[in-house]
Amino acid sequence: MQTLTSPKSIVVVGAGKMGGAIIEGWLKQGVDPASIYVLDRNEDALGYYSGRGLNTFRDVADFPVGMSFEVFLLALKPQVIVQNLSEFNALISESTCLISVAAGVTCQSIQSMLPAVKQVVRVMPNTPSMIGKGVMVGYSDQKAQIESLTESLFQALGKFYWVEDETQMHAVTAISGSGPAYLFYFAECLVDAAQSFDLKPELAKALALETMIGASCLVESSSDEVSTLRENVTSPNGTTQAGLEALMDGEQFKEKVFACLKAAANRSVELS
Ligand SMILES: NC(=O)c1ccc[n+]([C@@H]2O[C@H](COP(=O)([O-])OP(=O)(O)OC[C@H]3O[C@@H](n4cnc5c(N)ncnc54)[C@H](OP(=O)(O)O)[C@@H]3O)[C@@H](O)[C@H]2O)c1
Known part of the structure; x- marks a missing residue:
């Protein structure tokens, strides 16, 4: 800065x-x-x-x-x-x-x-x-x-x-302009899911949100790719692998993210 x-x-x-x-x-x-x-x-x-x-x-x-x-x-x-x-x-x-x-x-x-x-x-x-x-x-x-x-x-x-090309502003809008909302929504889902366990609500919320915050800070401070940071947490046949497989559901989670950015970029084109 x-x-x-x-x-x-x-x-x-x-x-x-x-x-x-x-x-x-x-x-x-x-x-x-x-x-x-x-x-x-x-x-x-x-x-x-x-x-x-x-x-x-x-x-x-x-x-x-x-x-x-x-x-x-x-x-x-x-x-x-x-x-x-x-x-x-x-x-x-x-x-x-x-x-x-x-x-x-x-x-x-x-x-x-x-x-x-x-x-x-x-x-x-x-x-x-x-x-x-x-x-x-x-x-x-x-x-x-x-x-x-x-x-x-x-x-x-x-x-x-x-x-250098104004048409690229549609993609930029979809990724970083709208992006905080996607991450806030993921945080909301994490909080809701955490609260469905038998933990005290404040603890469930703190665990969900502090994990998001800590992971973001780790991305910022580490020189590793995010895929490496993910792999570091994922032991073969461990709990994280089980959770990730359910989240990814093959390529379905990735496809949803692609569809999300495409919808936002298309809306930017419509507004122009
Ligand atoms: N929000 C984001 O995260 C974000 C990110 C990137 C870019 N943008 C862009 O930022 C722009 C503003 O978005 P926003 O989310 O900040 O909207 P917003 O919260 O609705 O802010 C617009 C402000 O302008 C006022 N306003 C509306 N018409 C007016 C007029 N004719 N004269 C004077 N003031 C008027 C509104 O008053 P009222 O509340 O009374 O309507 C409101 O206070 C958009 O073009 C959006 O694409 C937003």
Whole structure:
């Protein structure tokens, strides 16, 4: 993780789950709350960020006339963007770098809805960004102009990579954008299954979740492939082998994971 060179002014349009996770990450990295402007229609979000010293607005018309931003973070739902984006032209100047985290919305469609914007980058983040553990991928066809600013903003929130082909953002969205939800669901299943044994519920939950956390930390700290880490736990004819065989069910578990990523990537294509 790198130190963040803080832009002078950032407007975050849509401070929900993803916009909020990015704001949290930036604040943790020492970005001045007074340099962040939040535009959101949700009163709870506005109250929360106002209480933390950020500037909050419910409507574009509420911004001081002529105000524009170095960074414009677009974190609305794709469906909302298609209907409302043109109203944000007033917040953009020639030097504004627009960063969209919306799944499926192309750079070209953003530029066609916001003609004032000259620099657009798409970034697919994920919610662990709020604790500096995100993995994010960027795409821009104007990369040379916005490369260092984008890297500075997102390397502060975790690992950041570029792709050179915008269509690859569909796969990225399916894997890392949506990915935390798959792992949370696996954790939910593990907790439910653990609780079906005759253990105290708190113990069952702790065993299930701490195992997920410990295994993730081991992946991070070890130089071994994940397959080796799995093999290390799996003695021939032991309990782990019996459990894994039931989980894998031949190739069925793997096929489900493939189907999961394909469905998410296809949905990203539909939204574009
Ligand atoms: N969630 C993730 O893990 C994740 C991961 C990667 C990328 N993304 C992308 O991030 C974007 C936002 O997703 P999200 O999950 O953060 O959505 P979200 O939680 O619904 O946040 C969107 C926020 O924007 C507000 N809003 C809606 N319409 C508005 C408008 N016209 N003007 C001002 N504010 C408005 C919403 O208010 P209300 O609550 O009142 O509707 C909400 O506070 C999406 O494009 C998604 O593809 C999300």
